[in-house]
Amino acid sequence: MKQFNIMSLIIAASLLSACGNNAQNDIAKQEANLKKEVKDLKTKLEDEKTNHITKKNTLNATSNELKQQDKSTVMTNSDYMSYFNTYATNLGLAIKDYSSIEDTLTNNDAQSKDELKSIHEDVKSAIEQYDDHFKKTDPPATFADVHKQVEDANTHIKEAMDEINDGYQNNDDKKLQDGKTKLHNAIDTFNKITIK
Structure with missing residues (x-):
């Protein structure tokens, strides 16, 4: 009976350590995925900022051109x-x-x-x-x-x-x-x- 208990303990310990490794691997994968998503979001945010600045500059340039056209008529x-x-x-x-x-x-x-x-x-x-x-x-x-x-x-x-x-x-x-x-x-x- 003691042999069975020791054996059961060894099996249970191996299962627990295998589960622990799987949980750690899952957490590591999730952490890697989150880091990748954060990096992607930062890239998208920078792209949007650049697009916004570009559009704002275009709008200002167009507005200035219109003002020049309005006033340039003699x-x-x-x-x-x-x-x-x-x-x-x-x-x-x-x-x-x-x-x-x-x-x-x-x-x-x-x-x-x-x-x-x-x-x-x-x-x-x-x-x-x-x-x-x-x-x-x-x-x-x-x-x-x-x-x-x-x-x-x-x-x-x-x-x-x-x-x-x-x-x-x-x-x-x-x-x-x-x-x-x-x-x-x-x-x-x-x-x-x-x-x-």
Whole structure:
């Protein structure tokens, strides 16, 4: 009986050691497989990062090209002259209307306030319509200097009209007089613009 027990123990010990080796082999295989999967995932992640960077660079380049195309258009001389003439006519009419009421701006009455407000809007509208033509196009090289002078004059005319309107609407005589002076200076500057 003891022989059988010893034999049983030897067999059981061999079986257990065989099972232990198999379990260790399985764990080693699983560990190797996991390491391989992690390595594959890291490679895929790096590839995705590279693809993302490439796509982002392509998108930025395309966006820059579109911006260049939008801005690279240069209008013709005849288009510029047409836009300038319309602008100068509209601005001239608004300034003429202003001149007709300028002397009455010392009396603070409702009719003059309404007229001034309307003229103020006409001046802003003439300038904005002119500016709209240059949001996606450049003026022709022939008129680049004229365009720069017009933009400068427009800035001063807008500021002066804002000050005149604000001064009159708020009964601020000093602001009104400052605005008038600025407007006359801006008109003088505008009148010096020469188209060759």
